[in-house]
Amino acid sequence: MAANHAEAEGEVEHESETKFEPGKMILEHIGDSHDWHLWGHTSISLPVIAYSPEQGLKIFSSSRFEHGHAAYDGLMLHEGHLVWEDEGCTDGLYDLSITKNVLAMLVASVFLLIMMLRTASSYRKNKGMAPKGFLNVLEPLILFLRDDVAKPSIGKKADRYMPLILTVFFFIFINNLFGLVPIFPGGANVTGNIAVTMVLALVVFITVTLASNKYYWKHIFVPDVPVWMYPIIIPIEILGVILKPFVLMLRLFANITAGHIIILGFFSLIFIFGAMSPALGYAVSPLSVAFTLFMSLLELLVAFLQAFVFTLLTSIYIGMAVEEHH
Amino acid sequence: MELVTPAIGLVFWMLVTFSLLLVILKKFAWSPILTSIKEREETIDNALSQAQQARDEMAKLQSQNENLLAEARAERDAMLREAREMKDKIVSEAKSTADEEAKKLIVRANDEINKQKQAAMQELKKEVASFSVQIAEKLVSAELEKSDKQQQLIEAQLAEFTQN
Numbered sequence: 001m002a003a004n005h006a007e008a009e010g011e012v013e014h015e016s017e018t019k020f021e022p023g024k025m026i027l028e029h030i031g032d033s034h035d036w037h038l039w040g041h042t043s044i045s046l047p048v049i050a051y052s053p054e055q056g057l058k059i060f061s062s063s064r065f066e067h068g069h070a071a072y073d074g075l076m077l078h079e080g081h082l083v084w085e086d087e088g089c090t091d092g093l094y095d096l097s098i099t100k101n102v103l104a105m106l107v108a109s110v111f112l113l114i115m116m117l118r119t120a121s122s123y124r125k126n127k128g129m130a131p132k133g134f135l136n137v138l139e140p141l142i143l144f145l146r147d148d149v150a151k152p153s154i155g156k157k158a159d160r161y162m163p164l165i166l167t168v169f170f171f172i173f174i175n176n177l178f179g180l181v182p183i184f185p186g187g188a189n190v191t192g193n194i195a196v197t198m199v200l201a202l203v204v205f206i207t208v209t210l211a212s213n214k215y216y217w218k219h220i221f222v223p224d225v226p227v228w229m230y231p232i233i234i235p236i237e238i239l240g241v242i243l244k245p246f247v248l249m250l251r252l253f254a255n256i257t258a259g260h261i262i263i264l265g266f267f268s269l270i271f272i273f274g275a276m277s278p279a280l281g282y283a284v285s286p287l288s289v290a291f292t293l294f295m296s297l298l299e300l301l302v303a304f305l306q307a308f309v310f311t312l313l314t315s316i317y318i319g320m321a322v323e324e325h326h
Numbered sequence: 327m328e329l330v331t332p333a334i335g336l337v338f339w340m341l342v343t344f345s346l347l348l349v350i351l352k353k354f355a356w357s358p359i360l361t362s363i364k365e366r367e368e369t370i371d372n373a374l375s376q377a378q379q380a381r382d383e384m385a386k387l388q389s390q391n392e393n394l395l396a397e398a399r400a401e402r403d404a405m406l407r408e409a410r411e412m413k414d415k416i417v418s419e420a421k422s423t424a425d426e427e428a429k430k431l432i433v434r435a436n437d438e439i440n441k442q443k444q445a446a447m448q449e450l451k452k453e454v455a456s457f458s459v460q461i462a463e464k465l466v467s468a469e470l471e472k473s474d475k476q477q478q479l480i481e482a483q484l485a486e487f488t489q490n
Contacts, residue, residue: 027328027329030329031328031329032333032336049335094334094335094338095333095334095335096334096335096338096339097335098339099333099335099336101336102335102336102339102340105339105340105343106339106343109343109346109347112347112351113347113350113351113355116351116355116356116359117354117355119355119359120354120355120358120359123358123359123362123363124358124362127362127365129366139363142359142360142363143363146360146363159360162356162360163348163351163352163356163357164348164352166351166356167344167347167348167351167352167356171344171347193332193333193336194329194330194331194332195332195333195336195337195340196336196340198332198337199337199340199341199344200340200344203344203348253330257329
């Protein structure tokens with residue numbers, strides 16, 4: 001699917017290349033797109049899947065759009081969004097395309113799946129023996145999540161929620177790490193995408209709600225305060241129920257996106273100064289690379305930290321929901 | 327604003343992927359991994375507690391052995407003491423029996439001596455008596471032989487007796 005679009009891009013591309021806009025570049029990189037830009041004018045065209053109740057399912061390669069310069073099958077790209085060609089809007093159109101983020105997420109998920117299934121099989125192979133090889137990396141993580149995250153916050157029922165906690169942690173962690181790899185299939189801003197974090201938060205919200213017992217709801221609707229304070233406390237408590245997953249969603253999104261923006265920002269410095277004078281650009285580049293390297297290392301820490309924080313808060317919320325009255 | 331607007335496509339694929347991931351990983355990865363970890367932990371726990379038990383048992387055996395030794399030692403001491411006592415008793419008993427026997431012998435000897443003495447005395451008395459009689463006899467006969475006066479006296483007496 002990789003294609004060289006140098007010819008088709010022509011003048012427009014040339015024009016935008018001469019005038020470097022860091023903001024636009026950064027937003028393009030952290031956003032989603034229908035093709036995966038590799039280098040220069042080479043990119044991978046990803047499949048477009050559009051569904052509308054009137055016209056049914058439409059599946060075709062995004063190369064048909066010729067980078068937003070052409071319309072195909074009544075559809076076209078407007079600022080990266082799939083819209084109706086004639087109306088220029090998205091009414092009644094569901095864009096289910098395998099976008100850059102979807103593909104990156106799928107790749108990371110397959111990676112995670114293979115890694116964990118192999119781990120499981122190696123556990124089956126040396127049953128009851130000391131962990132070997134890669135297990136020595138994974139097992140401390142799993143044990144850490146079980147003994148220091150899930151058990152202290154959830155308590156006796158921790159085992160039931162371990163699969164969810166482990167899946168959430170490793171999904172976020174792997175996607176964060178993939179996001180830090182600058183070349184394909186990394187570099188996509190999956191965990192820094194609000195849709196992804198929203199689904200994760202939604203899963204947490206559903207789990208917490210399903211896990212909740214009567215004490216959890218009693219705490220919300222019949223709190224331990226004087227009755228005259230009910231009008232204040234009850235709305236706050238109800239808000240808290242929604243706010244908890246909402247904050248989970250925002251925290252992960254903001255942290256990862258911010259990390260990407262900072263790294264890209266430092267890189268942009270080279271081109272901003274380079275636009276002033278090439279010599280300045282060269283002068284700034286070592287500094288910029290050093291900063292980027294530093295930020296990347298920091299982001300490695302953040303990748304783990306955010307996965308950990310998300311998981312920890314998830315288990316604390318589950319723990320609050322299943323807590324027995326005392 | 328675009329940054330914080332969730333795209334429907336990504337939400338859809340994320341939901342599908344994450345649900346599948348959760349189900350598959352739960353069934354084929356997390357459950358076996360967590361089970362084997364737990365099993366291994368239990369094995370280790372068991373091994374440790376068994377080792378502890380063995381150690382306790384060893385300690386118990388050792389203390390039992392010590393007790394046995396102490397008991398044996400005490401028993402030996404007791405036996406020795408008993409033997410010593412027995413010996414002392416036997417010796418003292420023997421001594422006292424010998425003493426008694428000796429005393430009895432002395433008493434019997436004394437008795438015998440007394441009896442002999444008595445018999446001797448008796449004999450002596452008899453001897454002395456017979457000697458006295460013999461002496462008297464001799465004296466009397468000598469008196470009678472020596473003078474006729476006694477004859478005259480007897481005759482006088484007899485004459486007087488017959489006149490009356």
